[in-house]
Amino acid sequence: MAMTAPARHVRLGAQERLRALTSDIMDLIIDRGLRAGDSLPTENILTEELGVGRNTLREAIKVLQALGVVEIRHGFGMFVASNNLVALADSLTFRGRMSLRHKGHEAHELVEVRQALEAGLIGSAIDVLDEEQLRELEALAVTMEERAAGGQSFVEVDQEFHRLLFSCLENELLTNLLGVFWQVYRTIHEAIDTGDDGNPIAGLAETAKIHRDIVESVRIKDKALAAELMHRHFDGIRSQLTEFALEA
Structure with missing residues:
Protein backbone atom coordinates (compact mmCIF):
# COMPACT_ATOMS: atom_id res chain seq x y z
CA MET A 1 0.00 0.00 0.00
CA ALA A 81 -4.80 21.96 -38.26
CA SER A 82 -7.53 23.55 -40.33
CA ASN A 83 -10.46 25.08 -38.50
CA ASN A 84 -12.82 22.32 -37.45
CA LEU A 85 -14.64 21.08 -34.39
CA VAL A 86 -14.30 17.36 -34.99
CA ALA A 87 -12.87 16.68 -31.53
CA LEU A 88 -15.67 18.65 -29.89
CA ALA A 89 -18.29 16.83 -31.98
CA ASP A 90 -16.90 13.41 -31.05
CA SER A 91 -16.75 14.29 -27.37
CA LEU A 92 -20.27 15.74 -27.21
CA THR A 93 -21.72 12.87 -29.23
CA PHE A 94 -20.18 10.36 -26.84
CA ARG A 95 -21.43 12.22 -23.78
CA GLY A 96 -24.89 12.61 -25.26
CA ARG A 97 -25.15 8.89 -26.05
CA MET A 98 -23.75 7.89 -22.67
CA SER A 99 -26.18 10.16 -20.83
CA LEU A 100 -29.13 8.36 -22.45
CA ARG A 101 -28.30 5.42 -20.22
CA HIS A 102 -28.36 7.70 -17.17
CA LYS A 103 -31.62 9.67 -17.44
CA GLY A 104 -30.40 11.80 -20.36
CA HIS A 105 -29.25 14.83 -18.33
CA GLU A 106 -26.38 15.83 -20.65
CA ALA A 107 -28.49 15.13 -23.74
CA HIS A 108 -31.07 17.58 -22.37
CA GLU A 109 -28.35 20.18 -21.88
CA LEU A 110 -27.06 19.78 -25.44
CA VAL A 111 -30.55 20.23 -26.91
CA GLU A 112 -31.12 23.22 -24.63
CA VAL A 113 -27.96 24.93 -25.88
CA ARG A 114 -28.91 24.34 -29.51
CA GLN A 115 -32.41 25.64 -28.80
CA ALA A 116 -31.05 28.83 -27.26
CA LEU A 117 -28.60 29.32 -30.12
CA GLU A 118 -31.08 28.93 -32.97
CA ALA A 119 -34.03 30.67 -31.32
CA GLY A 120 -31.77 33.54 -30.29
CA LEU A 121 -30.27 34.06 -33.75
CA ILE A 122 -33.27 33.54 -36.00
CA GLY A 123 -34.15 37.24 -35.76
CA SER A 124 -30.73 38.17 -37.11
CA ALA A 125 -31.19 35.66 -39.93
CA ILE A 126 -34.56 37.21 -40.82
CA ASP A 127 -32.82 40.58 -41.28
CA VAL A 128 -30.54 39.31 -44.04
CA LEU A 129 -32.31 36.37 -45.72
CA ASP A 130 -33.01 37.14 -49.36
CA GLU A 131 -35.87 35.96 -51.59
CA GLU A 132 -33.85 33.18 -53.19
CA GLN A 133 -32.92 31.72 -49.81
CA LEU A 134 -36.56 31.92 -48.74
CA ARG A 135 -37.59 29.95 -51.82
CA GLU A 136 -34.97 27.32 -51.00
CA LEU A 137 -36.27 27.06 -47.41
CA GLU A 138 -39.81 26.69 -48.70
CA ALA A 139 -38.73 23.96 -51.11
CA LEU A 140 -37.11 22.08 -48.24
CA ALA A 141 -40.31 22.43 -46.20
CA VAL A 142 -42.30 21.02 -49.12
CA THR A 143 -39.92 18.04 -49.32
CA MET A 144 -40.42 17.40 -45.60
CA GLU A 145 -44.20 17.47 -46.03
CA GLU A 146 -44.07 15.08 -48.98
CA ARG A 147 -41.83 12.62 -47.19
CA ALA A 148 -43.89 12.83 -44.01
CA ALA A 149 -47.03 12.05 -46.01
CA GLY A 150 -45.31 8.93 -47.32
CA GLY A 151 -44.02 7.90 -43.89
CA GLN A 152 -40.42 8.59 -44.87
CA SER A 153 -37.91 10.25 -42.58
CA PHE A 154 -36.12 13.41 -43.76
CA VAL A 155 -33.12 13.81 -41.48
CA GLU A 156 -30.80 15.17 -44.17
CA VAL A 157 -33.43 17.64 -45.41
CA ASP A 158 -34.02 18.84 -41.84
CA GLN A 159 -30.29 19.39 -41.37
CA GLU A 160 -30.02 21.34 -44.64
CA PHE A 161 -33.01 23.50 -43.60
CA HIS A 162 -31.29 24.63 -40.38
CA ARG A 163 -27.93 25.09 -42.11
CA LEU A 164 -29.46 27.23 -44.85
CA LEU A 165 -31.52 29.27 -42.41
CA PHE A 166 -28.40 30.55 -40.66
CA SER A 167 -25.84 30.43 -43.47
CA CYS A 168 -26.87 33.95 -44.48
CA LEU A 169 -25.19 35.26 -41.32
CA GLU A 170 -21.83 34.25 -42.84
CA ASN A 171 -20.47 33.25 -39.43
CA GLU A 172 -18.09 30.33 -39.86
CA LEU A 173 -17.93 29.53 -36.14
CA LEU A 174 -21.73 29.49 -35.93
CA THR A 175 -21.93 27.19 -38.96
CA ASN A 176 -19.39 24.82 -37.42
CA LEU A 177 -21.15 24.83 -34.04
CA LEU A 178 -24.52 24.14 -35.62
CA GLY A 179 -22.90 21.26 -37.50
CA VAL A 180 -21.53 19.88 -34.24
CA PHE A 181 -24.86 20.17 -32.45
CA TRP A 182 -26.66 18.63 -35.41
CA GLN A 183 -24.34 15.63 -35.36
CA VAL A 184 -24.94 15.18 -31.64
CA TYR A 185 -28.69 15.75 -32.00
CA ARG A 186 -28.97 13.22 -34.82
CA THR A 187 -27.18 10.57 -32.80
CA ILE A 188 -29.41 11.18 -29.80
CA HIS A 189 -32.58 11.35 -31.89
CA GLU A 190 -31.85 8.08 -33.65
CA ALA A 191 -31.16 6.44 -30.30
CA ILE A 192 -34.50 7.43 -28.77
CA ASP A 193 -36.80 7.10 -31.79
CA THR A 194 -35.98 4.61 -34.52
CA GLY A 195 -37.81 2.20 -36.76
CA ASP A 196 -36.58 -1.08 -38.18
CA ASP A 197 -34.39 0.78 -40.66
CA GLY A 198 -32.81 2.96 -37.96
CA ASN A 199 -34.50 6.18 -39.10
CA PRO A 200 -36.46 8.54 -36.82
CA ILE A 201 -40.17 7.93 -37.42
CA ALA A 202 -42.25 9.61 -34.71
CA GLY A 203 -43.90 12.97 -35.28
CA LEU A 204 -42.96 13.34 -38.96
CA ALA A 205 -46.06 15.37 -39.83
CA GLU A 206 -45.66 17.62 -36.78
CA THR A 207 -42.00 18.20 -37.54
CA ALA A 208 -42.74 19.05 -41.17
CA LYS A 209 -45.51 21.45 -40.15
CA ILE A 210 -43.41 23.39 -37.69
CA HIS A 211 -40.73 23.88 -40.34
CA ARG A 212 -43.41 25.13 -42.72
CA ASP A 213 -44.62 27.55 -40.01
CA ILE A 214 -41.05 28.75 -39.43
CA VAL A 215 -40.72 29.54 -43.14
CA GLU A 216 -43.95 31.54 -43.09
CA SER A 217 -42.91 33.50 -39.98
CA VAL A 218 -39.57 34.28 -41.62
CA ARG A 219 -41.32 35.41 -44.81
CA ILE A 220 -43.51 37.93 -42.94
CA LYS A 221 -40.49 38.92 -40.79
CA ASP A 222 -42.22 38.12 -37.52
CA LYS A 223 -39.15 37.63 -35.34
CA ALA A 224 -41.06 36.93 -32.13
CA LEU A 225 -43.17 34.22 -33.77
CA ALA A 226 -40.14 32.67 -35.49
CA ALA A 227 -38.29 32.46 -32.16
CA GLU A 228 -41.36 30.98 -30.47
CA LEU A 229 -41.72 28.34 -33.18
CA MET A 230 -38.05 27.42 -32.93
CA HIS A 231 -38.41 27.07 -29.15
CA ARG A 232 -41.48 24.88 -29.66
CA HIS A 233 -39.59 22.70 -32.12
CA PHE A 234 -36.89 21.91 -29.58
CA ASP A 235 -39.37 21.58 -26.72
CA GLY A 236 -40.77 18.62 -28.64
CA ILE A 237 -37.34 17.02 -28.84
CA ARG A 238 -36.79 17.54 -25.12
CA SER A 239 -40.15 15.93 -24.38
CA GLN A 240 -39.04 12.88 -26.32
CA LEU A 241 -35.87 12.75 -24.24
CA THR A 242 -37.91 12.88 -21.04
CA GLU A 243 -40.16 10.05 -22.20
CA PHE A 244 -37.14 7.98 -23.18
CA ALA A 245 -35.53 8.54 -19.76
CA LEU A 246 -38.70 7.39 -17.99
CA GLU A 247 -38.78 4.22 -20.07
CA ALA A 248 -35.08 3.44 -19.70
Whole structure:
Protein backbone atom coordinates (compact mmCIF):
# COMPACT_ATOMS: atom_id res chain seq x y z
CA MET A 1 0.00 0.00 0.00
CA ALA A 2 2.85 2.35 0.85
CA MET A 3 4.25 2.01 -2.68
CA THR A 4 1.05 2.99 -4.54
CA ALA A 5 0.93 6.62 -3.38
CA PRO A 6 4.31 7.65 -4.86
CA ALA A 7 3.40 5.96 -8.17
CA ARG A 8 0.14 7.88 -8.23
CA HIS A 9 1.96 11.15 -7.57
CA VAL A 10 4.43 10.42 -10.37
CA ARG A 11 1.55 9.70 -12.73
CA LEU A 12 -0.21 12.95 -11.85
CA GLY A 13 3.04 14.85 -12.20
CA ALA A 14 3.61 13.41 -15.65
CA GLN A 15 0.12 14.43 -16.71
CA GLU A 16 0.69 17.96 -15.46
CA ARG A 17 3.99 18.18 -17.32
CA LEU A 18 2.34 16.93 -20.49
CA ARG A 19 -0.43 19.51 -20.12
CA ALA A 20 2.16 22.25 -19.64
CA LEU A 21 4.05 21.12 -22.75
CA THR A 22 0.92 21.12 -24.92
CA SER A 23 0.21 24.63 -23.64
CA ASP A 24 3.76 25.70 -24.55
CA ILE A 25 3.34 24.37 -28.09
CA MET A 26 0.04 26.22 -28.51
CA ASP A 27 1.72 29.38 -27.20
CA LEU A 28 4.47 28.89 -29.76
CA ILE A 29 1.91 28.64 -32.57
CA ILE A 30 0.19 31.83 -31.44
CA ASP A 31 3.38 33.79 -30.70
CA ARG A 32 4.75 33.04 -34.18
CA GLY A 33 1.52 34.05 -35.85
CA LEU A 34 1.00 30.66 -37.47
CA ARG A 35 -2.31 30.01 -39.18
CA ALA A 36 -4.25 26.93 -40.24
CA GLY A 37 -2.18 25.03 -42.80
CA ASP A 38 1.16 26.55 -41.73
CA SER A 39 3.95 24.11 -40.91
CA LEU A 40 5.38 23.75 -37.41
CA PRO A 41 9.09 23.57 -36.69
CA THR A 42 10.63 20.11 -37.03
CA GLU A 43 10.86 17.69 -34.10
CA ASN A 44 14.56 18.46 -33.69
CA ILE A 45 13.94 22.18 -33.45
CA LEU A 46 10.99 21.79 -31.07
CA THR A 47 12.84 19.45 -28.70
CA GLU A 48 15.72 21.92 -28.55
CA GLU A 49 13.55 25.03 -28.11
CA LEU A 50 11.20 23.46 -25.57
CA GLY A 51 13.89 21.53 -23.71
CA VAL A 52 12.16 18.16 -23.85
CA GLY A 53 12.92 14.70 -25.17
CA ARG A 54 11.65 13.38 -28.47
CA ASN A 55 9.25 10.86 -26.89
CA THR A 56 7.78 13.49 -24.58
CA LEU A 57 7.28 15.85 -27.51
CA ARG A 58 5.55 13.13 -29.51
CA GLU A 59 3.14 12.47 -26.64
CA ALA A 60 2.23 16.16 -26.55
CA ILE A 61 1.77 16.26 -30.33
CA LYS A 62 -0.60 13.28 -30.13
CA VAL A 63 -2.69 15.16 -27.58
CA LEU A 64 -2.80 18.26 -29.78
CA GLN A 65 -3.67 16.11 -32.77
CA ALA A 66 -6.62 14.63 -30.86
CA LEU A 67 -7.72 18.15 -29.91
CA GLY A 68 -7.68 19.23 -33.55
CA VAL A 69 -4.85 21.73 -33.04
CA VAL A 70 -2.09 19.94 -34.93
CA GLU A 71 -2.25 17.84 -38.08
CA ILE A 72 0.35 15.21 -39.00
CA ARG A 73 1.04 14.71 -42.70
CA HIS A 74 3.28 11.69 -42.99
CA GLY A 75 6.29 12.43 -45.10
CA PHE A 76 5.68 16.19 -44.90
CA GLY A 77 5.70 17.12 -41.22
CA MET A 78 3.47 18.80 -38.64
CA PHE A 79 1.01 21.54 -39.48
CA VAL A 80 -1.50 23.76 -37.71
CA ALA A 81 -4.80 21.96 -38.26
CA SER A 82 -7.53 23.55 -40.33
CA ASN A 83 -10.46 25.08 -38.50
CA ASN A 84 -12.82 22.32 -37.45
CA LEU A 85 -14.64 21.08 -34.39
CA VAL A 86 -14.30 17.36 -34.99
CA ALA A 87 -12.87 16.68 -31.53
CA LEU A 88 -15.67 18.65 -29.89
CA ALA A 89 -18.29 16.83 -31.98
CA ASP A 90 -16.90 13.41 -31.05
CA SER A 91 -16.75 14.29 -27.37
CA LEU A 92 -20.27 15.74 -27.21
CA THR A 93 -21.72 12.87 -29.23
CA PHE A 94 -20.18 10.36 -26.84
CA ARG A 95 -21.43 12.22 -23.78
CA GLY A 96 -24.89 12.61 -25.26
CA ARG A 97 -25.15 8.89 -26.05
CA MET A 98 -23.75 7.89 -22.67
CA SER A 99 -26.18 10.16 -20.83
CA LEU A 100 -29.13 8.36 -22.45
CA ARG A 101 -28.30 5.42 -20.22
CA HIS A 102 -28.36 7.70 -17.17
CA LYS A 103 -31.62 9.67 -17.44
CA GLY A 104 -30.40 11.80 -20.36
CA HIS A 105 -29.25 14.83 -18.33
CA GLU A 106 -26.38 15.83 -20.65
CA ALA A 107 -28.49 15.13 -23.74
CA HIS A 108 -31.07 17.58 -22.37
CA GLU A 109 -28.35 20.18 -21.88
CA LEU A 110 -27.06 19.78 -25.44
CA VAL A 111 -30.55 20.23 -26.91
CA GLU A 112 -31.12 23.22 -24.63
CA VAL A 113 -27.96 24.93 -25.88
CA ARG A 114 -28.91 24.34 -29.51
CA GLN A 115 -32.41 25.64 -28.80
CA ALA A 116 -31.05 28.83 -27.26
CA LEU A 117 -28.60 29.32 -30.12
CA GLU A 118 -31.08 28.93 -32.97
CA ALA A 119 -34.03 30.67 -31.32
CA GLY A 120 -31.77 33.54 -30.29
CA LEU A 121 -30.27 34.06 -33.75
CA ILE A 122 -33.27 33.54 -36.00
CA GLY A 123 -34.15 37.24 -35.76
CA SER A 124 -30.73 38.17 -37.11
CA ALA A 125 -31.19 35.66 -39.93
CA ILE A 126 -34.56 37.21 -40.82
CA ASP A 127 -32.82 40.58 -41.28
CA VAL A 128 -30.54 39.31 -44.04
CA LEU A 129 -32.31 36.37 -45.72
CA ASP A 130 -33.01 37.14 -49.36
CA GLU A 131 -35.87 35.96 -51.59
CA GLU A 132 -33.85 33.18 -53.19
CA GLN A 133 -32.92 31.72 -49.81
CA LEU A 134 -36.56 31.92 -48.74
CA ARG A 135 -37.59 29.95 -51.82
CA GLU A 136 -34.97 27.32 -51.00
CA LEU A 137 -36.27 27.06 -47.41
CA GLU A 138 -39.81 26.69 -48.70
CA ALA A 139 -38.73 23.96 -51.11
CA LEU A 140 -37.11 22.08 -48.24
CA ALA A 141 -40.31 22.43 -46.20
CA VAL A 142 -42.30 21.02 -49.12
CA THR A 143 -39.92 18.04 -49.32
CA MET A 144 -40.42 17.40 -45.60
CA GLU A 145 -44.20 17.47 -46.03
CA GLU A 146 -44.07 15.08 -48.98
CA ARG A 147 -41.83 12.62 -47.19
CA ALA A 148 -43.89 12.83 -44.01
CA ALA A 149 -47.03 12.05 -46.01
CA GLY A 150 -45.31 8.93 -47.32
CA GLY A 151 -44.02 7.90 -43.89
CA GLN A 152 -40.42 8.59 -44.87
CA SER A 153 -37.91 10.25 -42.58
CA PHE A 154 -36.12 13.41 -43.76
CA VAL A 155 -33.12 13.81 -41.48
CA GLU A 156 -30.80 15.17 -44.17
CA VAL A 157 -33.43 17.64 -45.41
CA ASP A 158 -34.02 18.84 -41.84
CA GLN A 159 -30.29 19.39 -41.37
CA GLU A 160 -30.02 21.34 -44.64
CA PHE A 161 -33.01 23.50 -43.60
CA HIS A 162 -31.29 24.63 -40.38
CA ARG A 163 -27.93 25.09 -42.11
CA LEU A 164 -29.46 27.23 -44.85
CA LEU A 165 -31.52 29.27 -42.41
CA PHE A 166 -28.40 30.55 -40.66
CA SER A 167 -25.84 30.43 -43.47
CA CYS A 168 -26.87 33.95 -44.48
CA LEU A 169 -25.19 35.26 -41.32
CA GLU A 170 -21.83 34.25 -42.84
CA ASN A 171 -20.47 33.25 -39.43
CA GLU A 172 -18.09 30.33 -39.86
CA LEU A 173 -17.93 29.53 -36.14
CA LEU A 174 -21.73 29.49 -35.93
CA THR A 175 -21.93 27.19 -38.96
CA ASN A 176 -19.39 24.82 -37.42
CA LEU A 177 -21.15 24.83 -34.04
CA LEU A 178 -24.52 24.14 -35.62
CA GLY A 179 -22.90 21.26 -37.50
CA VAL A 180 -21.53 19.88 -34.24
CA PHE A 181 -24.86 20.17 -32.45
CA TRP A 182 -26.66 18.63 -35.41
CA GLN A 183 -24.34 15.63 -35.36
CA VAL A 184 -24.94 15.18 -31.64
CA TYR A 185 -28.69 15.75 -32.00
CA ARG A 186 -28.97 13.22 -34.82
CA THR A 187 -27.18 10.57 -32.80
CA ILE A 188 -29.41 11.18 -29.80
CA HIS A 189 -32.58 11.35 -31.89
CA GLU A 190 -31.85 8.08 -33.65
CA ALA A 191 -31.16 6.44 -30.30
CA ILE A 192 -34.50 7.43 -28.77
CA ASP A 193 -36.80 7.10 -31.79
CA THR A 194 -35.98 4.61 -34.52
CA GLY A 195 -37.81 2.20 -36.76
CA ASP A 196 -36.58 -1.08 -38.18
CA ASP A 197 -34.39 0.78 -40.66
CA GLY A 198 -32.81 2.96 -37.96
CA ASN A 199 -34.50 6.18 -39.10
CA PRO A 200 -36.46 8.54 -36.82
CA ILE A 201 -40.17 7.93 -37.42
CA ALA A 202 -42.25 9.61 -34.71
CA GLY A 203 -43.90 12.97 -35.28
CA LEU A 204 -42.96 13.34 -38.96
CA ALA A 205 -46.06 15.37 -39.83
CA GLU A 206 -45.66 17.62 -36.78
CA THR A 207 -42.00 18.20 -37.54
CA ALA A 208 -42.74 19.05 -41.17
CA LYS A 209 -45.51 21.45 -40.15
CA ILE A 210 -43.41 23.39 -37.69
CA HIS A 211 -40.73 23.88 -40.34
CA ARG A 212 -43.41 25.13 -42.72
CA ASP A 213 -44.62 27.55 -40.01
CA ILE A 214 -41.05 28.75 -39.43
CA VAL A 215 -40.72 29.54 -43.14
CA GLU A 216 -43.95 31.54 -43.09
CA SER A 217 -42.91 33.50 -39.98
CA VAL A 218 -39.57 34.28 -41.62
CA ARG A 219 -41.32 35.41 -44.81
CA ILE A 220 -43.51 37.93 -42.94
CA LYS A 221 -40.49 38.92 -40.79
CA ASP A 222 -42.22 38.12 -37.52
CA LYS A 223 -39.15 37.63 -35.34
CA ALA A 224 -41.06 36.93 -32.13
CA LEU A 225 -43.17 34.22 -33.77
CA ALA A 226 -40.14 32.67 -35.49
CA ALA A 227 -38.29 32.46 -32.16
CA GLU A 228 -41.36 30.98 -30.47
CA LEU A 229 -41.72 28.34 -33.18
CA MET A 230 -38.05 27.42 -32.93
CA HIS A 231 -38.41 27.07 -29.15
CA ARG A 232 -41.48 24.88 -29.66
CA HIS A 233 -39.59 22.70 -32.12
CA PHE A 234 -36.89 21.91 -29.58
CA ASP A 235 -39.37 21.58 -26.72
CA GLY A 236 -40.77 18.62 -28.64
CA ILE A 237 -37.34 17.02 -28.84
CA ARG A 238 -36.79 17.54 -25.12
CA SER A 239 -40.15 15.93 -24.38
CA GLN A 240 -39.04 12.88 -26.32
CA LEU A 241 -35.87 12.75 -24.24
CA THR A 242 -37.91 12.88 -21.04
CA GLU A 243 -40.16 10.05 -22.20
CA PHE A 244 -37.14 7.98 -23.18
CA ALA A 245 -35.53 8.54 -19.76
CA LEU A 246 -38.70 7.39 -17.99
CA GLU A 247 -38.78 4.22 -20.07
CA ALA A 248 -35.08 3.44 -19.70
